[in-house]
Amino acid sequence: MIRVAGAEHPWRPGMTVAALLAELAGDAPGCPVVRIDNEYVSRSNFAKTIVPDNAEVFLIPMIAGG
């Protein structure tokens, strides 16, 4: 089990960030960056980044900066 944006979400071995966001569908439209525990992952790495079990995943709203 993992936590995504504060809610529990089922985990499976080999789950990538891209797959996770696809499962979330409308809950994470256009999300460019996520944070898995203390590591930031950008969209270009979603498909190759594995989400570990028991991870906490945060959806980062990158509209600000600067």
Added chain:
Amino acid sequence: MPGHDLKLVKTFNYQRPAIDRGYANQTLHLDLSRLTITARPVSGQMKELFIGGKGFDLWLLWNAVKPTTRWNDPENAVCIACGPLGGTPAYPGSGKSIAAAISPLTGAPIDSNVGGYFGPYLKYAGFDALEVQGKADQEAVVLIDGIDQKVEIFAAAGLPEDAYELSEVMTAHFAQGKPRDISVVSTGAGAKHTFFGCLNFSWYDPKRKRARYKQAGRGGIGTVFADKGLKALVARWDSGISVDTNAPADRERLKKVAKLHSREIVELDPTQNEMAVIGTTHLVTIMDDHDLLPTHNFRYGSHREAANLGQAVFRRLFDPGYDGCWMGCTVACSHGVRDFTPLSGPYRGRKVFVDGPEYETVAGCGSLLGIFDSHTVIELNFYCDAYGLDTISVGTATAFAMECFELGLIDARHTGGLELYFGNRAAALEIVHQMARGEGFGRVVGQGVRRMKRLFAEKFGADPAIMADIGMESKGLEFSEYMTKESLAQQGGYGLALKGPQHDEAWLIFLDMVHNFMPTFEQKAEALHWFPMFRTWFSLCGLCKLPWNDIIPEDNRSTPEPAKVMKHVGWYAEFFSSVTGRESAPEDLIRMSEAVYNFQRVFNLRMGFGRREHDALPYRAVGPVTELEYESRAERYDKQLATACKVDIAGKNTAEKLALLRAFREQQYETLKDAVYQRRGWTPEGIPTLATVRRLGIDFPEVVALLTVNGVAA
């Protein structure tokens, strides 16, 4: 005190006015040449039109200088103001000061928004703004003592040169046992020998028992400060501040909205960017991932070693604890490194506390120089602050010199033997030490990119054309640290910014490039109207912009305009209304900024810099300059040529494609200018129309005459 002497040369006793709805209703004028100290009233029109903060600074500066005034003329003024909302401890980010002067780099007004306690203490001492003109015969220290209701000028001797030690000494000298009652503004030795001296604004950290610092970095206000013979400005006020200290019009209404925003940050920052833990360093790897982290003088936007400068490193290095640069701010992003040991310079081998680094410094003094070593970045950060140097201009100017060295435009004969190739950490540090000592090639780099381009061409025979393309300045100010090649909107964000390429007017990269929220010129122009206006408003009021859009409501994405974070904009309107009693809706905040923004554009024109030609960008901000740059992202550029430009690229070599892409992109930027000028109510020459200045109430006779002289028709 041992080792130094402060001789009182002038005292001004005054009756401190009661604060009324966020205003002290007077300003403080100092003339260091004549040794005069004067309190001047704030008119209703001044509050109505200019609001406070940067608006007051610009109005005071406008009246202080002439069109012919240069940065080192005595009449140039260092202005520092808070704002009507500044000094509110309950609302996050409400302790900012805004400094302004005629810039040594640009020749036009420059402003810089900075944390620390000085601005609020100045206001509570009885002054909405401070204006310092003239030049002191001997180094001067000014005390603005709101507790004992006096302003004093001291002739100083024997004080430390570096800002860190100086603020500690000044705090100890004036604190009367209460160091938290003191805030010091100072610069350092580097400001005397460069054109990009910064100001350090202090606040006392009771937990760490030391003065801490934030910097008003941009545009060389520290250089003006040093040129006036100012050693330090000291504000003294009772640090027992509450929401009542600012005498808000509606205390309960203020407390309600402040609690909403403060609580939201406490709840959401840990789930978003963790600014209370890692500051803005999270941006490093994110920018790198999106090809936006400037490396090697903005040649490229990513590097395989970028993670060495990322948040994971600074998460370990930052000293844990509360790091708000204003009382009670829940963003609390002003982190520092404890027990850091420099490897060079006067502090070599000694343990020091370093305030920072933030993202801009990491990028400017790190990746931009091809340096991917956090220790060097922290050391550059430390010495820039201690010497009173802007880390952004230091980074961008040094990167330009490094690229000139690598291209053979200059060589070791010109650099005093420094092998100034990218990644040379020792050389980068030596440049900064030379800036402080006022010697060697550091003094040349300290003149800034614009002057270096001229000097390298005239003295060393360097090619002006290539330097025009790779010298990352606009209006004379060095670029801050974001790549703009793939975001036309952010090219406008930099090129059309009033003071020069600083991101505090508009940071549209993600909205434009990643989210594609503004595909048309009209949409980009709308963004380049609304965002600069709203961001300007923070500096009118004495606020930090981070709470607005760096911690975002959970339901923000389902709102009609998520990019604007309108829930927070509404809260800011409520904040303004509750303090000032001037009932305001979100659109009123934009209107407030528009008046000041257009006034600043007219001010630029008055100083000779407010036309279309001055909104030019170096080509590297727009596209690839060299064949190597093109080929490194050939797929991207080929695709744009084929699709957007409708060019058959078959059989074309890189040089031909480079030229075609350049022509296309430069035209895009010119078209963007047209769209933005129209949206802002300016002529195609980039000058506010008479209708615009009349609509905004800034149609003073001098403004109208200036526009008329510059060909703006009635």
